[in-house]
Amino acid sequence: MKPILKKIIAALTLLPLSAAADWNLNLRQGATSISNEIYDLHMLSLWIVTVIGIVVFGxxxxxxxxxxxxxxxxxxxxxxxxxxxxxxxxxxxxxxxxLAIPATTLLIKMHDTSEAQITLKATGYQWKWKYDYLDEDLTIFSALDAESSEVSQLDSGLNPMETENYLLNVDNPIVLPINTKIRILTTANDVIHAWWVPDLGWKRDAIPGFINDNWAIIEKAGVYRGQCTEICGKGHGYMPIVVNAVPMDEYKMWVADMKAEQEAKKNTSDMVLTMQELMTKGETVYKAQCLMCHQANGQGLKGAFPALAGSPLATEPAKRLGHILQIIYGKGIMPAYGEQLSDVEIAAVTTYERNAWGNDTGDIVQAKEVAEARSNKL
Incomplete structure (x- = not known):
């Protein structure tokens, strides 16, 4: 054997297991019984075709x-x-x-959503997810987290490789209980999306006007991440999914907390904040909801998303009400935020947009004005 070949073999044998794991090309086993059955069937098929290949080529x-x-x-x-x-x-x-017999049996099992204890409806938006806990009368929106949004800006100067879970983290992860059969419905509000968490063992298209469903029993507590896997527009790569699986007691506590927070948001129309408070809160809302399209500097993306810096909508007094209404009801591909944000959050982000990036209008929008805009529009 040539010396160089001996050195290569020796180097390969000394590679740490962690380095080898980085090159793992196999399926992951996941955190549900279905995902493990899929993995076992995959491995059986792989070994069969491997033996066939060895025999035939031999x-x-x-x-x-x-x-x-x-x-x-x-x-x-x-x-x-x-x-x-x-x-x-x-x-x-x-x-x-x-192979067809166990595969067909598994497919039938995957589609059996009967006797589910919890039903979650996932609705795709450009570009975020809305989750309705149908048994709990609870709704949350889950969007890309502010850190990933900021890092993704062209002029951020930040390194995505140094950001943990870049483009795989959200502001509001969904929480689900372990060892509980959960039925997950998928649909969409605008274009076709797809809901996919690899550790659950399946994915489903989210199609406007249709509802697909599947189920999962998560066996291990932990955080499981996924993404939209149907090209749905400019922000396709910016709508991750994060599932936080917890024991049932912890899940019930989370539901109670979220309901209390949801109820509190319904009663914000009487809140009066100072300019500083509105600007601080507005910047937080802007980074979470608007930054990806309109950019950190408010300049937007030419030909796709209009600039807010210096725009008539965000600077002219006569367009103040129109500014509020556009945030509430959306326009074109801009989604309606009226359902997602409270009156005080819309007031804050409107105030921020009318006073950031040199707009300096001095306008202060309060929650009561937003509530009145909603009622007048209706």
Whole structure:
């Protein structure tokens, strides 16, 4: 053996297991019984085709080597063999049937959503997810977290490789209980999306006007991440999914807290904040909801998303009400934030946009004005 080859083999044998894990190309086993059954079926199929490949290529290379012309071997004159043809038809057929039976059984099991204890409806938006806990009368919106949004800006000067869970983190993760059968419905509000968390073992298209469903029993507590896997526009890569699986007691506490927070948001129309408070809160809302399209400097993206800095909408007094209404009800591909944000949050982000990036209008929008805009529009 050549010295260089010996060195390469020695280096490979000394590689740490962690380095080898970075090159893992196999399926992940996941955190549900379904995902583990899929993994087992995958491994069974992989080993079967591996053995078939070794046998077929082994026979082929052996035949090429032992029947080469340089040895004086003369080619056979027969054209076919009925026995061989019957054998190589029956054996593959038997293998396919032996794999089709467990695969079909698993597919039927994957679609059986009966006896679910919790139903979660996931609705895709450009570009975030809305989650309705149908048994709890609870709704949350889950969007890309502020840190990932900021790092993704062209002029941020930040390194995505140094950001933990870059583009895989959200502001409001969904919380689900472990060891509980959960039915997950998927649909969309605008274009086709797809809801996919690899550790659950499946994905489903989210199609406007249709509802698809599947189920999961998460066996291990932990955080599981996924993404939209249907190209849905400019922000397709910016709508991750984060599932926080917890024990049932912790889940019930979270639901109670979220309901209390949701109720508190309904009663913000009488809040009066100072300019500083509105600007601080507005900047937080802007980074979470608007930054990806309109950019950190308010300049937008030419040809796609209009600038807010210096725009008539955000600077002219006559367009103040229109500014508020556009945030509440949306326009074009801009989603309606009226359902997602409270009166005080809309007031804060409107105030921020009318006073940031040199707009300096001095306008202060209070929650009561937002509440009145909602009622007048209706």
């Amino acid at each position: 026979i082929m290379f052996w035949s090429i080597f032992h029947h080469r012309k340089s040895k004086g071997v003369k080619p056979a004159t027969f054209s076919h063999s009925t026995t061989v043809e019957v054998i190589w038809t029956i054996i593959p057929l038997a293998i396919i049937i032996s």
